[in-house]
Amino acid sequence: MNAPLADLRVIAVEQYGAGPFSTMQLADLGAEVIKIENPREGGDVGRSIPPYASERDSLFFQSLNRNKRSVVLDIAAPAGRSAFESLVREADAVFYNLRGDAAAKLGLRYEDLREVNPKIVCCSLSGFGLTGPRAAQPGYDYLIQGLAGWMSMTGEPDAPPAKSGLSLVDISTGYVAALALVAAVWRARRDGAGCDCDISLLETAIAELTYIGTWVATADYVPARHSHSAHPSIVPFQLFATADGHVVVACAKEKFYARLCEALGTPELASEERFATMAARERNREELVARLAELFAAASTAEWVERLTAAGVPNGPVNDVAAALADPQVIARGGVVELPDETWGTVRHVATPLRVGEEPAPLRRAPAYGEDTEQVLGELAGLDSEALAALRAEGLIEGDASPAGSGR
Secondary structure, three states: OOOOOOOOEEEEEOOOOHHHHHHHHHHHOOOEEEEEEOHHHOOOHHHHOOOOEEOOEEHHHHHHOOOEEEEEEOOOOHHHHHHHHHHHHOOOEEEEOOOOOHHHHHOOOHHHHOOOOOOOEEEEEEOOOOOOOOOOOOOOHHHHHHHOOOHHHOOOOOOOOOOOOOOHHHHHHHHHHHHHHHHHHHHHHHHOOOEEEEEEHHHHHHHOOHHHHHHHHHHOOOOOOOHHHOOOOOOOEEEEEOOOOEEEEEOOOHHHHHHHHHHOOOOHHHHOHHHOOHHHHHHOHHHHHHHHHHHHOOOOHHHHHHHHHHHOOOEEEOOOHHHHHOOHHHHHOOOEEEEEEOOOEEEEEEOOOOOOOOOOOOOOOOOOOOOOHHHHHHHOOOOOHHHHHHHHHOOOEEOOOOOOOOOO
């Protein structure tokens, strides 16, 4: 019970990426997350995502579902719905990542469940929200990066718009939904009444426009793509090609630019009127960057990292993912953790960045398909062996009758 969220129970009707990522943040902080998987669809589609997939399991699924319990239950059928509502009575929140119009159809909103549990928090994560002209449309990270203007600002100036290499909208929205759920549960415990949380990929992506959005909305600013992934207004704040790779330099303060010039052996560039201030460097970006590019091309990435670090200039190499995971800082902070698994032997996970208190919550592998079905429905929903057998006979539940390895 030392884990921050050890007294939180969440029923998660979720699949694929953003939703499971969101509830995994809660589970990593100690919450009991009971994952409801649909037997008519073979469970979470994430279980079959290639390239590393086996029967009803994949490394994709493992990466987003550790510390959870799996209950395979058809909540659309009357008997399955009854069992589901029994779980809701014992829960703090119902979380779901479904298309905006699906919540009403499945009866997952607060107005649908308040009679079952007046304190229940119903948290929706969808592409476009529960209302509005796009509510019934499916939404995916890639689509949202285009709609929200992200892709128009990403990539080289003379290349097509580009998406991020990661599903950053999914991940960001997962964090937003987790925060909203915890805040709503806090209020429900204080005030005695639950509510709906309506979180969308699009609104999260729009919110993350931050200062760019303010500039555009207030001053009709027109964002432009700059070569070498450069910052829109701070120069130099970008990557430079070295003799054998690339290095990122971030001169976000005047003192860093002065230090950079010393490290490059060109102190005169710091005092020259054309480059002496942030505003001047922004006006004369092309000329300055061309000069800096020549200098950086003369030595290796490792040499520049050593020199710039010694000079106190924010910098770093452009790593591939393997090098990033092997970075001494990542290793020192336990950024990769190992969990034993019956299918994969050992799964090396990226660790949670949520560090609360001195002792992290214990980690468990992602659950096997339906491994907790009968245990959870028996303990929390109060179903006896006869009732469970009837549900199984109708195909409304699946999973091992004697779950093993759940860690509960």
